[in-house]
Amino acid sequence: MHKEIDPAIRKSPLFAGISDQELLYLMNCLRPKTYTYKRNDYIAVEGSSFDSIGILLYGEATVSKENASGNRVIISTLKPGSMFGEMFVFSGQTLWLSTIQAQKNSAVIFLQRDKIIGECGNVCPWHKKLIWNLLKIISDRAIMLNKKVEYLTIKSIKGKIAAFLFEQYSTFGSSTFVIPMKRKEMAEFLNVSRPSLSREMSRMRDEGIIDYHMSAFKILDPDRLKKYL
Amino acid sequence: MHKEIDPAIRKSPLFAGISDQELLYLMNCLRPKTYTYKRNDYIAVEGSSFDSIGILLYGEATVSKENASGNRVIISTLKPGSMFGEMFVFSGQTLWLSTIQAQKNSAVIFLQRDKIIGECGNVCPWHKKLIWNLLKIISDRAIMLNKKVEYLTIKSIKGKIAAFLFEQYSTFGSSTFVIPMKRKEMAEFLNVSRPSLSREMSRMRDEGIIDYHMSAFKILDPDRLKKYL
């Protein structure tokens, strides 16, 4: 039986709302496997078989994928507490679609698909919480992607700007707000070039619809802004 | 206790791999609530509280959403067996984000969040299967959306065509294949206009990279096709 909880584990939203004591029981039930890797070791290789969620305990690792033109592209970097594979483990996918490589000496704890759903004879409340958390994580991802698709589907830059500013407007609940992005990031988020974004924004300013300075925005005429949507 | 299984229920992937007999037990455990609606009745109203997945048993209903400019837009139409709310029920979302309205006399069976995770004392195998199915459905949606984002992020039409054809190429495993779409659908999928799609495709044909007739395609020069990615 596990004796102590790795602090990286506590960072994972997968175990949110589960006490240390419960987590010990849960680990006993999940019987996870921990492996250690040296710098540059492969943690998972694209195309190899796959049945677990992984959580990085310490170290650092990169997730990369071969794109259609045959180049390997780093998609993301994993830090202690980062989870990977959670979107695929219940999708029917049996092979890794990306390669994960340790960039420093690292350790990963693997939670098997079947054990997550539960093999322990009785339903433990912490196990239910685990499943709830997993459902929440994947649902939130799907919702986020759905929103991203909405933005990307808008064709005109002004339409994107309007949608973006309305989103901020309604989350801040005020017509003046500061966005948490630089222009370059905003341009990347909206999938347009930075000069084009600046040009369209200044046109909207000329029209008296919005005003802004750096990251501080003010919506002057919400009705006309709406028309761009 | 439920005595029989509604045939619409059987269509839902949520209950895939669960036998009729098991499904009866499961229903006893889930204790779903069924409501009937007359044409034009509201099944759910944007902003009202929310704790269940719904499955349409018979009839027809529309899912609509108010966009930022204040117009109501129909997102999808539900048919018998269609599920709704599954992406939100475990997301922490407590209010409906869309309005669902019956278009014909309809009935809906609601499965409560808490009951799905399981309140029955012992773990029944069919209950595990249910959770597995739900995880699979939401994961598949997230994966699909992820792929969609990949396509939408590509800026040039030729790039989109190349990515699309490579995808078909690798799934069919052959350089000749028939796609399951008409031009109009393909254009919508890639988020471009149909004439623009035709123009770019015929340019690529002129260049000797691909050949096609209606829905039948042939990749002539994969290497040059790759360069568009």
Next chain:
DNA sequence: TTAAAACGGTAACAACGGATACCGATTTTT
């Protein structure tokens, strides 16, 4: 505090993609 780097706005130009209209090919309906 000053120098360097990063950030943001602007302008000119070219490339790209959308709108529209039309026509022939293909499929569906009768």
Next chain:
DNA sequence: AAAAATCGGTATCCGTTGTTACCGTTTTAA
């Protein structure tokens, strides 16, 4: 089999967006 509807390709035109380059402003580092 003929008529109608749908589908797909093409041409023209024009608005939109990206590219590049430059410069002033703001932030960061020395």
